[in-house]
Amino acid sequence: MTDLTDQKTAALAAIYAAETLEALDEQRVAALGKKGWVSLALKTLGGMSPEERTQAAPAIQATRSEVADSIAARKAALESAALAEKLASETLDLTLPAPDTKTGSVHPVSQVMDELAEIFADLGFSVATGPEIEDDWHNFTALNMDESHPARAMHDTFYLPDPASSSEAVGGDENASSSEAVGEQKRMLLRTHTSPVQIRSMKANGAPIRIIAPGRVYRSDSDATHTPMFHQVEGLVIDKNIHLGHLKWTLETFLKAFFEREDIVLRLRPSYFPFTEPSVEVDVGYANTGGRRVVGGSGDDDGHDWMELLGSGMVNRRVLESAGVDPDEYQGFAFGVGVDRLAMLKYGMDDLRAFFDGDARWLSHYGFSAFDQPTLSAGVGVKP
């Protein structure tokens, strides 16, 4: 028995001394392998009498368990140490930069157009569209600006030959006077305002109608504050019993929602547009704060002034007639406002030309996250 005890003591010492899994396995083979001393000791039990066996077996079994447990424990310890070493070798410098993920952006003009659509949807306005290459009739004549109308001179119009009719025009000089009259109506141009969409929408859908029509418009004008292409949104309400008071309320409501301010104050001034009667120019009060115009408050307040913001009025009955709406039954209002201008006032850009330059730095600074889709519940504006 002493032999077994000595062997165990020596084996346990060797097991705990094993530095590698291989060394440990040698110990396992030496002890528990077929010819290992534990196995051999177990085999001796076979040659014993039952009495002897009963006496000797518990010690041998216990030795086997003890050795086996020790090997398992040592193995776990060695594996754990090996993993720790492996993990230590796998350490990353996580202060190094991760791969870039590029964030895209929505152009402020698109964002503001979405905001407008949201605000006006709440007021029951649908979004209407129309062609940018318009004919003279829709852009001018139907809006009560016939060929001789002086107001046409106020629109710096881009004209285009109609590619469809140009083949006929060649050599058609002999009937110049009669073809001129037709040509006048057919003459193509870039729409100078979004107002022709009024005509198209009324012709297509009749009255009552509530639409906004955002889009690109064009004037042959280019300087620090004007670009030959810009964006407008037109509003049109035609129904029974609509009057100037409804126009005022609609504009106030829209601007309060757009700027998310209750203190928007409008000043209505009589003006002139051929397509409205009465015509009203609308100023909004603002303060000059830190070199920026901040909309809000009355223009008559201290430190405040008025700025012209939009043109509007009650739709001229001639326009309704042109669009096939009975002016004795229906009346309503229209307004038009610059979208780029609204964007600048709300989000603080100061250079209109930058809107159309495509400078990626500008776009990512003034652009909007794809996930900032304007909603009424979240507020249509996006704060920095």
Added chain:
Amino acid sequence: MKFSLTWLKDHLETSATLAEITDALNAIGLEVEGVEDPAQRLAGFTVAEVLTAEKHPDADKLQVLTVNTGSGDQLQVVCGAPNARAGMKGVLGQPGAVVPSNGMKLKKSAIRGVESNGMMCSVRELELGEDHDGIIELPADAPAGHSFADYHGSSPIIDVAITPNRPDCMGVHGIARDLAAAGLGTLKPIAFPKFAASGACPTEIRTDDAEGCPAFYGRVITGVKNGASPDWLQQRLASAGQKPISLLVDLTNYLMLAFGRPAHAYDLAKLTGAVVARRAKNGEQIVALNDKTYTLDDSMTVIADDAGVHDVAGIMGGLESGCSAETTDVLLEIAYFNPAQIGVTGRKLGLASDARTRFERGVDPAFLDDGLDLLTGLIVELGGGTASEVTRAGSPPSDAKVVAFDPALTASLGGVDVAEAEQRRILESLDFEVGADWKVTCPLRRHDIEGPADLVEEVVRIHGLDNVASVALPRAEGVARPTASPEQKLERKLRRAAAGAGLDEAITWSFISEEEAARVGGGVWSLDNPISEDMKVMRPSLLPGLLSAVKRNVDRGASSLQLFEIGRRYLADGEHPTLVAVLAGEKTARGWDTGKPTHFDAYDAKAMCLQLLEAAGAPVHKLMVMPAESIADIYHPGQSASLRLGPKNQLASFGTIHPAMLDAFDIDVPVVALGIHLDAIPAPKVKKGASPSFARAAYSPPALQSVTRDFAFLVPAELPAGDLLRSVKGADKVNIVDAKIFDVFAGQGVAEGKKSIAVEVTLQPQEKSFKDAELKAISDAVIAAAQKQGAELRG
């Protein structure tokens, strides 16, 4: 138009302050664009007396003055004016004052070695007129030391914008009438200077063009002295920004600016025979008062005599018969011209004038005789001479418009309740005659009044738009309905999908240069009057605008760009909504892990294209990859393709931009691009008659696990991998749910002219797991399908 407060008060009896007047002008629709106070410009200039004047020791033309400033000080001032002399009174600018004409701030200086402590000023230096022959001479009783602005009586100048519908306010008198109606005072009656007319008009006057010139009145004045105008007249014209020229010219201008009534004065000595309003002959020429020659045609009305044309009717007189200092006998013309025709003529000739502005908007047809008498009276009063009787050819329109008005319309259209008596007062104060039955007779000068809505505007603007109360629009019952069209929703989805995928949205010009347009197939819409050659053709593609943006960004140092734009292409058959995206330069920058940057390639464009199409709801799984559209040189011919739903229905294209295109835009980084035709994406199908439902087709994930099988095929090298993949997928449409290519290889071990393509096929068991025989049958079907593409299973 500009006018001084003093001038306004010639016509308006008022105690209102300047601020009250400008507020009222804004409120009634005469927008104040600015108020200028000349007193501020003349600050620092005072009345001074010259005590002594000695010759400058070192300069022949200069004098050294001693000036009494009035405060007891005496200043030494060097002066170059020949009229400077001891004892005279003039205007002194002391150091610190700013000379209005040139913005120069006066300071102490030495002129040729002699100290000078200020400047004695000329009329021109103070911008009070043109005279620069000498310094201003003030009357002997002018108080030395007094502010010159006060002494001179300078009056604030108001600048108002007159809308084109109100030619009646293109004269001070008309503005005064509107202000009086708004309660700002009383309109003064016009003061007609008395004169005696004697003898018939010696010049025959006719109108042979009753359409272009319905009325032509005239009168001759002989023996006029055409000198300089008196101060009051010069000051009024100056306040309007008009240079005083001579009495006759100034008075015709005065009539126009004070009463909105253009007139013309001809030097009678330069006329021969009858003076006639007639159509010009084609090719006839005139040298106008602006020294330019105009060639006329027979659509234009002119005033001519036996010798030729003297006036482009209603627009500008001729140089030859204009009044000069020598003029003593004049023919005055006051006419009524057809407004539309004046506009056409003016546009044809490209000739603008104050007269045209008024005539084409419509002058007062009832102010011909009065206008002529007023002009005659002023000429005779200020320049002497003898006036003839008036001779009249034709007659101006005299049918007053009568509008049946319902005062209730002011509330129902204008949104404000105004008492009937007040409505009547307002209209009458603007010279409308209001009958007991509310039939309203309009003054002839109000060409803008067409119907009741115009009268509502008159009432509301004078009553005050401030009094219009906000009234909420009636709201539809229930919750708000969606208002966006399918096209708008598609555009929004694409825009936000693209931005979400890392692209920046740009907006570029709708017009591009002819050359750029030609590179993308040519534009069909070319502007007649482009702002520059770079902005001439309506773009047939969004690509050139974005490539220009890439170029600008690269020039600014950008190494990687991902831009997109959603806008229209302008083609012969209309305007097409389109998305174009460009991925330029580095896809990943040089980094610590990779070392080298990577660049975008055609597969990046394809991935982005499919991602966006998927977001747009396009049937991506049905799209065929086909050659890109045949417009040469947009894309690299071997690295581009289109995505189609059938051979003719192209939804999108993508690829590497052709190097020649990059050269044309001077871009030196690789660029890939993609374009999506929004209007080619099929709308989601809603069965006719079926109520649109939100519910989706029933679905529960399969209970059994899918299995995969790998196949390696040898195929002809030119076979598009996509063709093989489509065949494999189609081999068993029930069980095969996916097939992916995971290896493509050519070279060692693969025969010449062949390539190896490895495909992983995913099989989805439905009710029961696949049996071996079923799997073998599917396998055989896959191999058979591949064989039809010329593929053989690799051993």
